[in-house]
Amino acid sequence: MRVWIRSLTPKARKDFVSKLTDAEVAVLLYDWTIWARDKQLPPLDDWRVWLILAGRGFGKTRTGAEWVRILAERGEARRLALVGETAADARDVMIEGESGILATCPPWFRPKYEPSKRRLTWPNGAIATSFSADDPDQLRGPQFDAAWADEIAKWRHEAAWDNLMLGLRLGLNPRCVATTTPKPRAWLSRLIDDPATRVTRGATHENTDNLAPGFLEQILARYGGTRLGRQEIDGEYLVDLPGALWSRSLLERARAATGTPPLVRTVVAVDPAVTAHDGSDETGIVVAGVTSLGRDGAFWVLEDGSGRYSPDDWARRAIALWRRHAADALVCEVNQGGDMVRATLGTVDPNVPVRAVRATKGKRLRAEPIAALYEQGRVRHAKPLRALEDQMAAFTGDPAEGSPDRLDALVWALTELAFGGRPADSREFLI
Numbered sequence: 001m002r003v004w005i006r007s008l009t010p011k012a013r014k015d016f017v018s019k020l021t022d023a024e025v026a027v028l029l030y031d032w033t034i035w036a037r038d039k040q041l042p043p044l045d046d047w048r049v050w051l052i053l054a055g056r057g058f059g060k061t062r063t064g065a066e067w068v069r070i071l072a073e074r075g076e077a078r079r080l081a082l083v084g085e086t087a088a089d090a091r092d093v094m095i096e097g098e099s100g101i102l103a104t105c106p107p108w109f110r111p112k113y114e115p116s117k118r119r120l121t122w123p124n125g126a127i128a129t130s131f132s133a134d135d136p137d138q139l140r141g142p143q144f145d146a147a148w149a150d151e152i153a154k155w156r157h158e159a160a161w162d163n164l165m166l167g168l169r170l171g172l173n174p175r176c177v178a179t180t181t182p183k184p185r186a187w188l189s190r191l192i193d194d195p196a197t198r199v200t201r202g203a204t205h206e207n208t209d210n211l212a213p214g215f216l217e218q219i220l221a222r223y224g225g226t227r228l229g230r231q232e233i234d235g236e237y238l239v240d241l242p243g244a245l246w247s248r249s250l251l252e253r254a255r256a257a258t259g260t261p262p263l264v265r266t267v268v269a270v271d272p273a274v275t276a277h278d279g280s281d282e283t284g285i286v287v288a289g290v291t292s293l294g295r296d297g298a299f300w301v302l303e304d305g306s307g308r309y310s311p312d313d314w315a316r317r318a319i320a321l322w323r324r325h326a327a328d329a330l331v332c333e334v335n336q337g338g339d340m341v342r343a344t345l346g347t348v349d350p351n352v353p354v355r356a357v358r359a360t361k362g363k364r365l366r367a368e369p370i371a372a373l374y375e376q377g378r379v380r381h382a383k384p385l386r387a388l389e390d391q392m393a394a395f396t397g398d399p400a401e402g403s404p405d406r407l408d409a410l411v412w413a414l415t416e417l418a419f420g421g422r423p424a425d426s427r428e429f430l431i
Contacts, residue, residue: 005034030106032066037207039200042067047198048168048175051191053182054202055235057211060179062099064148067177069104072111072126077146079170080128082120083139085154090130091115094150101128131164139163145171153183161187182237189239203234225384227252243396245364245371251389256380260300263289267355268322269331269413271405272314272341282306283314284409286388287325290417299379299414304388306406311344319348330354331416333408355420357412364397367407370414379414 008016017025028034033041040063042050052060071077082101084090095101095113101120105111111120111128118130131138133152136159144167152161168174178191191197208216223229227248230236240247271284285305291298305321307314322330334341334356345352359366373379381389391404 026106030104032070032104036063036066039202039206040066042177043198043200045198048196049191049194050175050177050198050200052177052179052200052202053192053235053237054179054200054206055204055231055233056181057204057207057215058202058235059099059207059210060181061093061097061150062104064150064177064179065094065099065101065104068101068128068146068148071146072120072122072124072128073109075124075126077144077171078126079142079144079146080126081139081142081144081147081149081164081167082128082130083133083147083149083160083164084130085132085151086134087118087130087132089150090118090132094148095120095130133157133160136160136163139167141167143167143169145174147174147176149176149178151180152178153180153185153188158185158187161191181232182235183231184237184239188237192237201235201237205233225386226255230386238393241394241396243398244393245367245395245397246374246389246392248393250374251381251392253377254374254379254381255384256300256382260289260302260382261291261298263300264292264297265290265417266302266325266327267329267331267413267416268318268325268327269409269416270314270318271333271408271412272311272344273308273405274340281403282308282405284405284407285314285318285321286406286409286413287321287327288410288413288417289325289327297378297417299373299417301379301381301385301388301410301413303382304385304406304410306387306409311340312347315344315348319345319352322352328353329416331412331420332356333359333412335359355416357416362397363395363404363408363411366415367395367397367411369418370411373414373418 005013020028040059052063054060068080072080082090082094084094093100097103102113109123111122113120120128129142133155136157139160140163147164147168149164155161168176192199205216219233223233227238231238238248266287266289268285268287273281273283283306286301287303288299288301302325303321305317309317318330330352332341332354335358345354388406388410391407395404395407
């Protein structure tokens, strides 16, 4: 039925509904399995916690409310916990909200709501009680066979989650749905990694049909590409890694609020991969410039053209960027295959000026002076560079992390601009 109804055109759907009785329309309206998106339906395998990490407006509240309502109606849960960040959140959002439990329940099976007792009681005897995560001790003692925990990333006390889990011990298969916009929490990271947790990730745009007209366009215009936007709109779980040279907040500050100023030097840096198959490293290709050659020069990262390319493809990509940005040199790492670099670029354009560089220090030692430029506020990103910034935020210098090729190219570009001297004017390889 679900697949069939979704396959109908709007006109065919209207015609179908017009032939139903009022009772049949009501049953159809409250059948959540028909109207829910795939991500709003629980995983089919065995799990203890279903964690929904999604942006605002995704439909997390509706998903949690419908899950609770269906369990109660079917008698699959008799004692349920509803835990909000605060008592007001549990009442105003989870129970009484536009997408809360009372709004999702059909008139013929509506629970009795007793606000003074923080309790919902269904006609079949199922009971849901609300709790505040701000008071973890509320959850000491009670026991449940199901729970809905909302906005857990905002909970101030980890003990509230621990107490909820300790009380989830009734029935044959006690389970919890946790809905939240992601924010970095150490205990949330552990929950994500737990084998008994199933994680659903989603973004605001997936629920566009049910949002106010223009809402998505407005928030994307203001927050698109920012850390806040990635977290609150795209539902990404962004965590600062201990020991990383760049924090997310540092990268956020590097985002330019204005257009790129005139630049006196621009370079394209390339960290070439030595193989070209599905499991190969990426070839890092980053374009950067500087406003002046003095100590007050500001550095601008203009573009990240990195990717998994064949040798001919990365050479063409790098040279195309060199031409488009009117760069004065290609800076290429030649530790692995200097002759290969020469031959590859030469087959595309033998007249491109190339400054070859060879790594003599470890990656972290090479990157530390560049991280210092960011800390001094001297580097700006002309536009959001998510894949590059993700590598930067994850880079600690540990060899086990693999090869951060985009970051390597960035380091070579800014090292050339900050410490490399005058522009390269030779058309020969400087190896």
